[in-house]
Amino acid sequence: MRSYRTVLTMNVEGRMAFVNITPQVEAAVVASGVRDGLCLVNAMHITASVFINDDEPGLHEDYARWLEWLAPYDPSPQRYHHNRTGEDNGDAHHKRQIMGREVVVAVTDGRLDFGPWEQIFYGEFDGNRPKRVLVKIIGE
Amino acid sequence: MRSYRTVLTMNVEGRMAFVNITPQVEAAVVASGVRDGLCLVNAMHITASVFINDDEPGLHEDYARWLEWLAPYDPSPQRYHHNRTGEDNGDAHHKRQIMGREVVVAVTDGRLDFGPWEQIFYGEFDGNRPKRVLVKIIGE
Amino acid sequence: MRSYRTVLTMNVEGRMAFVNITPQVEAAVVASGVRDGLCLVNAMHITASVFINDDEPGLHEDYARWLEWLAPYDPSPQRYHHNRTGEDNGDAHHKRQIMGREVVVAVTDGRLDFGPWEQIFYGEFDGNRPKRVLVKIIGE
Numbered sequence: 297m298r299s300y301r302t303v304l305t306m307n308v309e310g311r312m313a314f315v316n317i318t319p320q321v322e323a324a325v326v327a328s329g330v331r332d333g334l335c336l337v338n339a340m341h342i343t344a345s346v347f348i349n350d351d352e353p354g355l356h357e358d359y360a361r362w363l364e365w366l367a368p369y370d371p372s373p374q375r376y377h378h379n380r381t382g383e384d385n386g387d388a389h390h391k392r393q394i395m396g397r398e399v400v401v402a403v404t405d406g407r408l409d410f411g412p413w414e415q416i417f418y419g420e421f422d423g424n425r426p427k428r429v430l431v432k433i434i435g436e
Numbered sequence: 437m438r439s440y441r442t443v444l445t446m447n448v449e450g451r452m453a454f455v456n457i458t459p460q461v462e463a464a465v466v467a468s469g470v471r472d473g474l475c476l477v478n479a480m481h482i483t484a485s486v487f488i489n490d491d492e493p494g495l496h497e498d499y500a501r502w503l504e505w506l507a508p509y510d511p512s513p514q515r516y517h518h519n520r521t522g523e524d525n526g527d528a529h530h531k532r533q534i535m536g537r538e539v540v541v542a543v544t545d546g547r548l549d550f551g552p553w554e555q556i557f558y559g560e561f562d563g564n565r566p567k568r569v570l571v572k573i574i575g576e
Numbered sequence: 577m578r579s580y581r582t583v584l585t586m587n588v589e590g591r592m593a594f595v596n597i598t599p600q601v602e603a604a605v606v607a608s609g610v611r612d613g614l615c616l617v618n619a620m621h622i623t624a625s626v627f628i629n630d631d632e633p634g635l636h637e638d639y640a641r642w643l644e645w646l647a648p649y650d651p652s653p654q655r656y657h658h659n660r661t662g663e664d665n666g667d668a669h670h671k672r673q674i675m676g677r678e679v680v681v682a683v684t685d686g687r688l689d690f691g692p693w694e695q696i697f698y699g700e701f702d703g704n705r706p707k708r709v710l711v712k713i714i715g716e
Contacts, residue, residue, distance in 0.1 A: 299613065338681075340690070341691050342691070349482045354517030354518040355516075355518040355529055366506075373634075376635075377633075379634075386635065386638055389630060389639075390638070392629070393639075393674060393676075394533060409572065412480075413482050428691060430689060430691075432614070432684070434715060436437050436439070474712070489622045494656070494657030495656075498657050499673075502670055536673075540678060549712065551619075551621050551708060554620065575714060
């Protein structure tokens, strides 16, 4: 069995944004030498997501608006008890649960085994600081 | 290490429906010859889900109603900027995020290692067209 | 390839609660002897979740309140058709979809390959009965 590990560092301006990281994950698959296996991609921070969807700017606007409805930014400790800790990112911990922590993608013939529109995104919900994404590939 | 890959083609009538695909995934596990490992099952399309829950028709009615509350179908580009592209499926991209893209199931003794009520479902949110589900199994 | 399987039994008082199971999963990784691989942790029951987030009591209060807004407890079969079966846990099947069934964590150098704040939680949404969590580790 082969295994390969790499870490991407994300540095997103603004509180919320979606960044296509498919090229970096594809490069990791090539570097791994794995032809057949599984590729895990996960946010290493708990106010960020990794998910698969469409690379379409209108959709990303929709996601941002929808997540703000589901879990509005509000630094007060009344809405989010988490903010009693002195943090202001209670909302971000909720947004991340909707969008998910990780994806697992099949690797087949040395490539990400994707449908026609699948792209991997990093979702940032508490930006303006460096954060990391783990890519771990196992297989043969 | 063994690996096995197969693709299921789903052809669901209507916009939204849930289809139990456990028998097809179990058949893939048998065909793989894997006794111990992991089985990834994912939608290859970004307006569909794969998830694990109960095979109970009342619950599926509840999910459909709930998802329609969370992200109503609306072809207008006002509610969903994604629909500016000419698509009418902005809602489906949101429903899929709630229900998830994929499941990873343990394979033990050549079977899906499930609790008593776990069943694997394909969730369609923009139907009336053929779509694919990937099953990838690795192990020994 | 090595593989290792163990089951945790959870016995949570009250309908909803979050329990940090990171120590038990770390112990499983050590017991597995796997240095490099993947660790799947999933609820074996469909009214419970496994997820990764912060071990902060205020955040858990926020999650409980938020999930109650998204899918209120209501034993009546009017709100949840699932409750026509005689169950009263329709809400729990919805809460579980928000928080997720499973996590997949990389194993590197014989440890869970985690960011600084990542902790694994069992989320119970229909407690007062024993339930199980599966830990399956594969690698070398």
